[in-house]
Amino acid sequence: MSEKRKESCDGLSNELVQRAFGELSMSRRRRLAKHTHRCPHCQAEYEDLRSLAKGLASLPHEHAPQALLAQVRDKTLALPMGRRGTVRAWVTAVLAVVLASLALFRFAGRPAPTVYSAEEIAHARIQVEMAMGIWGKAMADTRSIIDRRKPSVSLNRSVHRSLALALKPFTTGE
Amino acid sequence: MKALRFKILLQVHERRIFTYALYFLGNRADAQDACQEVLLRVWRHLDELQWDAAGPWIMRVTRNLCVDIIRTRKHHVALFDENVVALNEPMHNPAHDPLEIAHRRLMQEQVSAALLRLPELQRSAVILRDVQDLSYNQISAILQLPLNSVKVYILRGRQALRKIICQQYRGEMEHVRKA
Numbered sequence: 350m351s352e353k354r355k356e357s358c359d360g361l362s363n364e365l366v367q368r369a370f371g372e373l374s375m376s377r378r379r380r381l382a383k384h385t386h387r388c389p390h391c392q393a394e395y396e397d398l399r400s401l402a403k404g405l406a407s408l409p410h411e412h413a414p415q416a417l418l419a420q421v422r423d424k425t426l427a428l429p430m431g432r433r434g435t436v437r438a439w440v441t442a443v444l445a446v447v448l449a450s451l452a453l454f455r456f457a458g459r460p461a462p463t464v465y466s467a468e469e470i471a472h473a474r475i476q477v478e479m480a481m482g483i484w485g486k487a488m489a490d491t492r493s494i495i496d497r498r499k500p501s502v503s504l505n506r507s508v509h510r511s512l513a514l515a516l517k518p519f520t521t522g523e
Numbered sequence: 524m525k526a527l528r529f530k531i532l533l534q535v536h537e538r539r540i541f542t543y544a545l546y547f548l549g550n551r552a553d554a555q556d557a558c559q560e561v562l563l564r565v566w567r568h569l570d571e572l573q574w575d576a577a578g579p580w581i582m583r584v585t586r587n588l589c590v591d592i593i594r595t596r597k598h599h600v601a602l603f604d605e606n607v608v609a610l611n612e613p614m615h616n617p618a619h620d621p622l623e624i625a626h627r628r629l630m631q632e633q634v635s636a637a638l639l640r641l642p643e644l645q646r647s648a649v650i651l652r653d654v655q656d657l658s659y660n661q662i663s664a665i666l667q668l669p670l671n672s673v674k675v676y677i678l679r680g681r682q683a684l685r686k687i688i689c690q691q692y693r694g695e696m697e698h699v700r701k702a
Contacts, residue, residue: 405653
């Protein structure tokens with residue numbers, strides 16, 4: 350490794366570095382080559398720099414140890430839930446989509462639900478009221494149905510039964 | 524989704540982070556600490572990280588962490604071991620001349636030891652350019668310096684490295700002569 354060089358060569362120091370690291374333009378490289386042929390100091394410096402460039406380029410690129418990467422994976426998964434909120438939101442969204450799709454497939458092709466008339470709904474309500482023991486309400490509802498109908502129209506069987514059941518406590522004298 | 528992004532970034536940048544830390548710090552244990560901390564920071568900031576800006580950001584964080592480690596280590600000079608970088612090239616490669624391999628290994632050891640004697644910015648710039656083969660523009664983005672300053676740091680760093688290696692060589696020759 351040489352270090353001595355002529356004072357007259359000082360201006361070429363930067364160009365020698367650039368040439369050794371392959372960053373000098375062709376024209377400047379030719380001019381510098383002419384000089385280094387005549388000047389052993391610059392030639393020696395160029396060779397030093399060239400071997401330095403090779404040495405730097407040959408330094409091995411190393412992977413991080415696998416144990417370290419595994420440790421990082423463990424630590425990232427163990428972070429507080431707030432950090433993992435995005436993941437949770439994504440999982441929830443995907444689950445919701447899956448459930449919605451399943452429901453769509455399950456009910457697709459079935460007949461539309463039956464539409465009940467107001468009277469049928471009123472009958473059902475009376476039965477529920479009676480089952481729950483709300484006798485006064487059941488009676489009032491039954492009466493309103495009867496009042497709405499003409500006397501000539503016979504009540505259907507369920508209304509009869511409802512009425513009979515509703516009036517039972519009163520007719521038996523309780 | 525986040526885990527997948529992290530995995531990709533890890534695969535792309537893990538080697539570059541570790542290599543930079545290893546040659547910047549010259550110490551395998553410190554390089555591992557730095558690498559681990561960088562990867563954890565990447566995970567923490569993953570939501571804010573843009574794909575195209577991730578590379579320079581990661582290397583900037585790596586460099587800052589390495590500088591912090593060196594600053595805290597200044598009080599513990601005994602830990603600063605220049606020869607700690609182990610070069611893992613196999614010696615018994617039949618395709619290569621053993622003498623040539625030995626010469627290259629010697630050169631690698633000299634260069635990696637000399638790198639540790641450079642000022643911090645020169646060292647960063649030289650490692651990024653001549654070891655990791657990044658462009659001047661990429662280095663400018665990582666170091667957050669103008670392009671011309673980066674060129675000057677790299678030039679000065681290379682010249683300083685040559686001088687350090689020359690001095691080292693001269694010292695070794697004198698030692699041999701005395702023996």
